[in-house]
Amino acid sequence: MPVNPKIGAGRPSKKDKKAHKTSPREIVRAQRAAEILQMRLQGYSLRAIGEAQTPKMDSSRVHQIITAELAKSVEEPIESVRKLELERLDEMLVGVYERAIGGDAISIDRVLAIQNRRASLAGLNAATKIEASGPGGGPIEVKDATDAEIAAALVAFLAKAGAKPPEAK
Numbered sequence: 001m002p003v004n005p006k007i008g009a010g011r012p013s014k015k016d017k018k019a020h021k022t023s024p025r026e027i028v029r030a031q032r033a034a035e036i037l038q039m040r041l042q043g044y045s046l047r048a049i050g051e052a053q054t055p056k057m058d059s060s061r062v063h064q065i066i067t068a069e070l071a072k073s074v075e076e077p078i079e080s081v082r083k084l085e086l087e088r089l090d091e092m093l094v095g096v097y098e099r100a101i102g103g104d105a106i107s108i109d110r111v112l113a114i115q116n117r118r119a120s121l122a123g124l125n126a127a128t129k130i131e132a133s134g135p136g137g138g139p140i141e142v143k144d145a146t147d148a149e150i151a152a153a154l155v156a157f158l159a160k161a162g163a164k165p166p167e168a169k
Contacts, residue, residue, distance in 0.1 A: 032053070032065075033065055033068075033069045036049055036053070036062060036065050036066060036069075037066060037069055037070075039052065040062075040066055045059075046059035046060075046062045046063055046066075047059045047062075049062045050062045082121055085121055086118060086121055086122065089114050089117060089118045089121070090118075092110075092114055093111065093114050093115075093118075096110045096111055096114075097111060
């Protein structure tokens with residue numbers, strides 16, 4: 001029985017949602033994106049770039065490709081730096097971890113600082129939620145005040161702080 005050499009030869013299966021980074025399909029996509037970016041850099045309009053593609057594409061798709069590629073060009077170096085920094089922190093941790101486990105207070109402090117920095121870089125720290133409220137946890141009351149009332153409140157505040165209020169003109 002003859003065997004078709006093309007079947008299964010380096011192609012992602014249809015079940016694979018995402019092609020491998022080095023697949024022929026992904027290479028063609030990257031080349032097309034590079035061509036689109038080059039045309040845009042040369043001053044072609046989005047519409048003209050879309051018309052030059054085979055198959056043709058509308059200007060909104062050209063715009064999507066350009067913005068996605070530009071975002072990648074920023075994200076990839078950031079991710080590389082983040083990975084490098086995490087590796088450096090891991091190396092530092094190895095140097096002090098045994099002493100920290102042994103009870104050395106300074107080493108414990110360093111381990112905690114390294115862990116805190118690592119969690120921050122990895123995005124593990126939850127955002128701090130701050131909620132402002134008025135007296136007794138109720139709503140903040142907003143009051144309209146005249147310039148004279150504001151000036152009087154400022155003078156009272158300065159007097160309480162021990163500062164001399166400015167002289168009136």
